[in-house]
Amino acid sequence: MGDEAYNIDGVHMSIVFADHGVLSEGSGSGQKLGVMDASAEACSIIRQYGTVYLRHDDLSMALEYYVQAAASLGGGQLSWMGRGSVDQQRQRILMLKQLLAELLLHDGGIYLLLGPRGAGEGQLGRFLTDWNTRQQFLLEAARQCQDAGLYDKSIEIQKRIGAFSAALDTINKCLSEAICSLSRGRLDGESRITGLIHSGNEILETFKYYPEISPQERSNVMEQQIVLRQLEAILSIHKLANMGNQLDALREVAKLPFLPLDPRAPDFSSDIFNNLSPHVQACVPDLLKVALHCLDNVTDTDGSLRALRAKIANFLANNLNRNWPRDLYEKVARSM
Numbered sequence: 001m002g003d004e005a006y007n008i009d010g011v012h013m014s015i016v017f018a019d020h021g022v023l024s025e026g027s028g029s030g031q032k033l034g035v036m037d038a039s040a041e042a043c044s045i046i047r048q049y050g051t052v053y054l055r056h057d058d059l060s061m062a063l064e065y066y067v068q069a070a071a072s073l074g075g076g077q078l079s080w081m082g083r084g085s086v087d088q089q090r091q092r093i094l095m096l097k098q099l100l101a102e103l104l105l106h107d108g109g110i111y112l113l114l115g116p117r118g119a120g121e122g123q124l125g126r127f128l129t130d131w132n133t134r135q136q137f138l139l140e141a142a143r144q145c146q147d148a149g150l151y152d153k154s155i156e157i158q159k160r161i162g163a164f165s166a167a168l169d170t171i172n173k174c175l176s177e178a179i180c181s182l183s184r185g186r187l188d189g190e191s192r193i194t195g196l197i198h199s200g201n202e203i204l205e206t207f208k209y210y211p212e213i214s215p216q217e218r219s220n221v222m223e224q225q226i227v228l229r230q231l232e233a234i235l236s237i238h239k240l241a242n243m244g245n246q247l248d249a250l251r252e253v254a255k256l257p258f259l260p261l262d263p264r265a266p267d268f269s270s271d272i273f274n275n276l277s278p279h280v281q282a283c284v285p286d287l288l289k290v291a292l293h294c295l296d297n298v299t300d301t302d303g304s305l306r307a308l309r310a311k312i313a314n315f316l317a318n319n320l321n322r323n324w325p326r327d328l329y330e331k332v333a334r335s336m
Contacts, residue, residue: 039072039073044069047099054102066096066102073095100113101137104153105150114138119134124137139158142154142163145157154170162217164206164213168225172200172224173279174192175200176231180286197228204225237253238286238287250298259273259284260272260315261311261312285328288315291308292309292312292328292331
């Protein structure tokens with residue numbers, strides 16, 4: 001900490017003044033717009049000192065200074081006793097949530113604030129005592145993680161608070177993207193894919209024994225489970241094709257229950273593709289490319305492969321309005 005240009009005495013004096021409400025006097029309605037009042041300045045000083053600890057991965061100390069920074073906006077000790085003004089309480093809560101979210105997104109933040117399991121064994125309960133408030137805060141933090149590309153943290157937070165369908169949706173989104181990358185020749189995603197499927201199955205197992213699941217959440221989880229299994233089916237076809245098992249890959253393509261590609265089945269008049277999850281839809285163009293490549297490298301002995309090719313062509317004809325790769329349509333046109 002010695003290399004940081006902060007005066008510890010000044011920081012602690014700011015905390016004392018803020019705690020005793022000294023800095024709140026004269027602040028508020030008479031404050032000019034755009035000018036930081038004394039409480040806000042104290043908050044900034046204390047917060048900046050907390051970030052020093054955060055940069056050194058001392059999350060416990062960072063938490064204490066962050067909490068003091070938020071309290072300085074709420075009238076100090078009065079804010080902890082609920083005796084500050086409505087505006088002070090609002091400012092304290094807003095700043096507190098902002099700083100807690102910053103901690104949560106840092107490595108080790110989930111363990112510190114939520115504990116080793118669930119969401120009620122960590123430090124978060126000290127400051128957000130109401131369960132509904134904590135729930136909303138954590139859902140918003142999970143969304144922030146997704147916006148920042150921190151999908152693993154988002155999944156962990158969602159899982160901790162029992163938002164299983166949201167966690168599965170995040171997993172399915174990441175799995176869909178990983179399958180698309182794999183199908184385009186990027187082999188570095190295989191371990192990522194394995195981890196995502198494992199996480200999805202783990203969540204489904206935890207979900208079975210989780211108390212007080214609402215009927216709506218149960219239904220949403222079942223929907224996401226279907227999506228996960230559909231993505232796994234697509235992944236298995238890519239793996240078969242990559243291993244050179246083209247005929248087996250084509251058999252699996254024809255057996256997919258969520259795409260109208262079975263040569264033995266009648267054509268569907270309804271567009272079942274629209275009912276698929278966007279995560280599954282995103283994988284379909286590459287899946288069709290793989291199927292066409294396999295068809296080009298397998299001998300058709302009984303006409304079934306020609307029928308499969310016709311099914312693919314018909315499916316593409318029914319989806320001309322989609323922004324799929326042009327070479328996919330051209331490949332089908334050349335092969336017919």
